[in-house]
Amino acid sequence: MKTDLFIIGGGPAGLHAASVAATYGIETMIVDESFSLGGQLRQQTQQLRNLPKSFKTQTGTALAKQMIEKLRQLDVTKLVKHTMIGTYQDGRIGVTDGHRTIPISANKIIVATGAAEEACAFPGWTLPGVMTVGAAQILLNREYVRPGKNALILGSNNFALQVAKQLAEGGVNVKGIIENKERMEGNETETIDQLQKIGVPLYFNSTIQRAFGREKVEKVILNHGHKALEMDVDLICIGKGLSPILEPFEILDCHFTYEQALGGWLPVYSLSMQTSNPSVYVAGNAAGITDMGAILLTAEIAAVSIAESLECVNNADADKTRKLLWQELEQIESESFKRTFQARANVVKRFQEETDLSQVNGQ
Amino acid sequence: MKISPDKLVEDNQNKEIPFYFNGKLLKAKQGQTIAAALMANGICKFGVSRKLQQPRGLFCANGRCCSCFVSVNGLDHVLSCMTQVEAGANISSNEGDPNVRREVNEN
Numbered sequence: 001m002k003t004d005l006f007i008i009g010g011g012p013a014g015l016h017a018a019s020v021a022a023t024y025g026i027e028t029m030i031v032d033e034s035f036s037l038g039g040q041l042r043q044q045t046q047q048l049r050n051l052p053k054s055f056k057t058q059t060g061t062a063l064a065k066q067m068i069e070k071l072r073q074l075d076v077t078k079l080v081k082h083t084m085i086g087t088y089q090d091g092r093i094g095v096t097d098g099h100r101t102i103p104i105s106a107n108k109i110i111v112a113t114g115a116a117e118e119a120c121a122f123p124g125w126t127l128p129g130v131m132t133v134g135a136a137q138i139l140l141n142r143e144y145v146r147p148g149k150n151a152l153i154l155g156s157n158n159f160a161l162q163v164a165k166q167l168a169e170g171g172v173n174v175k176g177i178i179e180n181k182e183r184m185e186g187n188e189t190e191t192i193d194q195l196q197k198i199g200v201p202l203y204f205n206s207t208i209q210r211a212f213g214r215e216k217v218e219k220v221i222l223n224h225g226h227k228a229l230e231m232d233v234d235l236i237c238i239g240k241g242l243s244p245i246l247e248p249f250e251i252l253d254c255h256f257t258y259e260q261a262l263g264g265w266l267p268v269y270s271l272s273m274q275t276s277n278p279s280v281y282v283a284g285n286a287a288g289i290t291d292m293g294a295i296l297l298t299a300e301i302a303a304v305s306i307a308e309s310l311e312c313v314n315n316a317d318a319d320k321t322r323k324l325l326w327q328e329l330e331q332i333e334s335e336s337f338k339r340t341f342q343a344r345a346n347v348v349k350r351f352q353e354e355t356d357l358s359q360v361n362g363q
Numbered sequence: 364m365k366i367s368p369d370k371l372v373e374d375n376q377n378k379e380i381p382f383y384f385n386g387k388l389l390k391a392k393q394g395q396t397i398a399a400a401l402m403a404n405g406i407c408k409f410g411v412s413r414k415l416q417q418p419r420g421l422f423c424a425n426g427r428c429c430s431c432f433v434s435v436n437g438l439d440h441v442l443s444c445m446t447q448v449e450a451g452a453n454i455s456s457n458e459g460d461p462n463v464r465r466e467v468n469e470n
């Protein structure tokens with residue numbers, strides 16, 4: 001198969017990039033390994049804050065629906081249940097459904113594969129009933145299954161707090177939120193207030209000593225300050241943050257850099273969201289962990305820049321659009337966590353330094 | 364069970380379909396993943412680990428950790444969190460290492 005633009009990942013970043021690119025008249029194909037498009041939006045029932053100007057405030061699930069519907073009206077080829085697993089020697093990309101692998105040749109590629117949740121090991125962490133906060137959220141909001149009756153949440157970032165709240169509202173008895181630091185990591189006051197109202201206890205300076213159970217988790221012992229606390233739980237949700245998924249960038253020979261505020265290792269990229277491999281662009285949480293607004297804006301920047309390089313829009317117009325998008329990105333991102341945008345600026349600076357250096361070396 | 368107004372995996376979720384787990388007849392909602400359908404039936408242990416035979420179940424729900432393996436219609440090591448249940452599917456727990464087609468390759 002052949003296409004001008006091949007997008008890997010059908011979450012908000014991939015979907016938005018696809019619709020912007022198709023609107024510019026670019027022949028576009030999008031692939032996702034899951035059985036439906038929408039990525040991690042499919043279980044986000046909360047109202048999304050801080051969306052770009054061109055989006056109205058809505059829940060994640062509604063946004064996914066809206067974006068999928070928009071693609072339906074555009075000429076975009078969609079392929080689900082297919083995973084990008086490698087490249088051929090001639091540069092074509094291999095996607096597989098587990099039975100056969102299809103080679104795809106593309107002029108430009110956007111990697112929008114999102115982020116994975118961090119694990120956290122403690123004795124007993126492999127027992128059934130111990131899962132990531134995202135897994136619990138998927139069960140509850142996408143699959144309509146209550147993941148347990150009595151839950152403990154490990155971690156207090158915004159994502160963990162959000163899921164704690166959703167579990168409590170969904171009828172799960174949330175027995176506590178455990179944080180090893182002395183204060184809360186998250187800063188969404190609305191969620192924090194609601195958790196307080198529900199009466200979910202917060203345990204600071206605390207860790208899990210051990211989880212027990214025969215076939216699944218039944219009990220947990222906490223180190224709470226100098227005391228050991230015992231609790232009966234059948235669900236432990238680990239919310240220790242996200243980091244960008246890197247395999248596709250490794251396969252595509254992209255250079256990496258490290259920025260803690262963006263979730264750790266990630267590919268270096270330019271103001272066009274172009275990686276060190278000139279045909280590969282990046283968008284969404286794969287370009288650093290951030291809010292939904294920034295996820296959508298990075299996707300738009302990548303799509304506009306690809307339209308420019310495929311001569312579907314002139315340089316002056318592309319430049320103008322890109323500048324406006326970066327301004328909005330800075331504004332949105334700085335509102336929630338200032339260091340996220342600073343880290344992003346570092347990534348772009350490093351890309352520039354690499355480019356300058358390779359010019360000096362005549363490469 | 365919480366039903367959100369703008370659900371996605373959706374509208375046919377109300378249709379129930381039968382499937383088997385270790386020979387026992389169970390019901391799933393159409394569109395549900397195997398992992399979710401098992402948990403809705405109160406089953407959290409999907410199999411055992413390969414070396415120490417310790418219980419394993421859903422962990423990431425995203426096809427990344429491989430903790431949720433089951434066998435489906437004779438095919439081993441299927442990710443139950445990424446696979447939707449099909450009516451009449453014969454699913455069994457993952458009891459360690461599968462047969463790696465030795466008889467076919469002879470090597």
Ligand SMILES: Cc1cc2nc3c(=O)[nH]c(=O)nc-3n(C[C@H](O)[C@H](O)[C@H](O)COP(=O)(O)OP(=O)(O)OC[C@H]3O[C@@H](n4cnc5c(N)ncnc54)[C@H](O)[C@@H]3O)c2cc1C
Nearest residue numbers: 009010011012013032033039040083084113114134284285
């Ligand atoms: C389980 C989970 C729950 C989350 N819940 C929240 C939340 O409540 N609030 C919040 O603010 N953030 C949440 N996040 C963060 C999430 O990353 C962002 O909200 C957002 O969805 C990221 O958008 P994206 O388009 O960059 O990636 P995603 O939405 O993750 O989409 C990436 C897509 O790429 C696909 N993919 C990955 N690798 C391949 C491959 N090799 N081949 C083909 N397809 C591939 C995946 O199947 C996925 O559909 C969650 C993350 C996870 C993992």
Ligand code: FES
Nearest residue numbers: 422423424429444
């Ligand atoms: S639960 Fe992690 S791969 Fe299925």
